[in-house]
Amino acid sequence: MKNKYKLIYEGKAKKVFNHDDSDKVIIEFKDDATAFNALKKAKFEGKGKLNCQISARIFELLIKNNIPTHFLELKNEKTIIAKKIKVIPLEIVLRNNAYGSLCKQTTIKPGTFLAKPLIDIYLKNDELNDPLITKDRIELMKIISSEDLDLIIDLTLKINVILKSFFKKIQLKLVDFKLEFGFDSKNNILLGDEISPDNCRLWDLNQKNDTIVSLDKDRFRNDLGGLIEAYSEINRRIDNFI
Ligand code: UDP
Numbered sequence: 001m002k003n004k005y006k007l008i009y010e011g012k013a014k015k016v017f018n019h020d021d022s023d024k025v026i027i028e029f030k031d032d033a034t035a036f037n038a039l040k041k042a043k044f045e046g047k048g049k050l051n052c053q054i055s056a057r058i059f060e061l062l063i064k065n066n067i068p069t070h071f072l073e074l075k076n077e078k079t080i081i082a083k084k085i086k087v088i089p090l091e092i093v094l095r096n097n098a099y100g101s102l103c104k105q106t107t108i109k110p111g112t113f114l115a116k117p118l119i120d121i122y123l124k125n126d127e128l129n130d131p132l133i134t135k136d137r138i139e140l141m142k143i144i145s146s147e148d149l150d151l152i153i154d155l156t157l158k159i160n161v162i163l164k165s166f167f168k169k170i171q172l173k174l175v176d177f178k179l180e181f182g183f184d185s186k187n188n189i190l191l192g193d194e195i196s197p198d199n200c201r202l203w204d205l206n207q208k209n210d211t212i213v214s215l216d217k218d219r220f221r222n223d224l225g226g227l228i229e230a231y232s233e234i235n236r237r238i239d240n241f242i
Contacts, residue, residue, distance in 0.1 A: 005017035005018060005019070005026055006018045008025070012032060012034045012038060013029065013030050013032060013033070013034070013048075013051070013194075013198060014027050014028060014029055014030060014194070015027070015028045015030060016028075019081065019084075022084070023083060023084055023184075023185055024072065024081055024082065024083060024084055025081075025082055025083075025084045026075060026079055026080075026081055026082075027079065027080050027081075027082055028048070028078055028079045029047075029048035029049070029051045029052040029055075029078045029079070029080075029194070030047075030048050031043050031044055031045055031046065031047045031048045032047075033047060033198070033217065033220050033227070035217065035220060035221045036221070037126060037129050037130065038126070040220075040221070042220060044220075044227050044228055045228070046228055046232075047198075047227070047228065047231060048078045049077045049078045050196075050228070050231040050232060050234075050235050051194060051196035051197070051198055051231070052074070052077065052078045052079065052080060053074075053077065053235055053238075054195075054196045054197065054231070054234060054235050054238060055080075055194040055195050055196045056071065056074045056080055057238050057242060058163070058166075058195040058196075058238075059071035059191075059195065061162065061166060062159060062162060062163075062191065062195075065158075065162045067155060067158065067159055067162070067191060068155075068188060068189065068190045068191065069190055069191040069192070070082040070083045070084075070085050070182065070184075070190045070191065070192045082192070083184050083190060084184070084185070085181075085182030085183060085184050085190055085192050086182050086183045087124075087180060087181075087182040087192055087193075088143065088144055088152075088180070088181050088182055088183070089123065089124040089125065089143060090121055090122065090123065090124060090133070090138070090143060090144075090152075090180070090181070091121070091122040091123075091124050091130060091178050091179075091180060092119065092121055092152060092153070092156050092178065092179045092180070092181070093119070093120045093121070093122065093176060093177070093178045093179075094117050094118070094119050094156050094157070094159075094160050094176060094177055094179070095114055095117065095118040095119075095120065095175070095176040096113070096114060096117055096160070096164065096173075096174060096175060096176065097111055097112060097113055097114060097173070097175045097176070098110060098111065098112040098114060099111065099175050099176060099201055100176065100201070100218075102118070102120070105132075111212065117157065117160055119153055119156060119157075120132060121133050121134075121135075121138070123137075123143075124180070135149065148189060151189055152181050152189060155181070155189070155191065156179055159179065159191070160174070160177075163177070163195070163200075167202060168205070169241060170234075170237040170238060170240075170241050171204065171205040171206050171237065172202045172203065172204065172205060172215065172234070172237070173202065173203040173204075173205055174200060174201075174202060175200075175201035175202070175203055176200070176201045177195065177199060177200040177201070178199040178200075179191060179193065179195075179199075180192050180193035196231075197215060197216040197217060197230065197231050197234055198216075198217050199217075200216060201214065201216050201218065202214070202215045202216045202234060203215070214230070215230040215231070215233055215234055216230065
């Protein structure tokens with residue numbers, strides 16, 4: 001984007017620009033992909049647009065279901081306008097099935113269905129490699145109050161119910177996902193960031209046998225190839241459904 005808007009923050013997958021209205025920001029989705037705390041990097045042409053479209057429609061669905069979010073509107077194919085929030089430095093991961101780091105750190109077998117969704121919270125800190133953190137440590141560090149943490153956990157569980165049922169309708173299993181929250185200027189907690197195959201594990205349910213077909217960033221993490229094809233397939237299924 002050209003100079004009219006000032007870049008205020010550049011992350012691994014998005015750029016944030018200021019807006020004429022100081023309560024809003026402009027968020028541009030990049031084509032860059034990173035994994036393992038940016039040890040692995042690549043660029044996938046078209047990923048930014050796909051994630052922007054997918055995320056916008058998922059946020060609209062959540063808003064319809066009364067989830068408070070930062071999303072305001074799509075600006076163009078790879079840019080959204082959102083409410084400005086002060087991001088809480090926590091990554092809230094919800095797991096419906098065991099996979100990824102949960103299986104590396106425990107003896108739970110990949111794919112195991114978790115009767116009760118598991119919430120794992122990580123401290124958003126690249127230098128420390130985003131460590132798993134406890135409620136007591138969050139309190140000790142005074143990151144947020146325990147009431148606000150409870151509210152975030154409650155919102156995450158509600159979001160899971162909405163997303164799980166939505167993805168099932170388009171033949172996708174929602175294995176796990178990561179959320180980020182923040183405070184708006186009136187101190188309301190809003191869902192921020194994005195919801196896309198970059199931060200959700202989505203498995204194709206259109207399979208005759210039990211093979212796992214990942215339509216998400218595991219295609220990059222695990223060198224499976226076909227990332228853009230997978231993201232396009234998700235975008236197409238959402239398009240056909242909505
Ligand atoms: N995740 C993410 N950003 C991160 C770490 C994880 O969006 O920095 C997402 C990831 O895409 C998956 C879920 O959170 O949907 C759980 O990831 P996990 O803890 O299993 O870590 P990973 O296997 O990605 O190292």
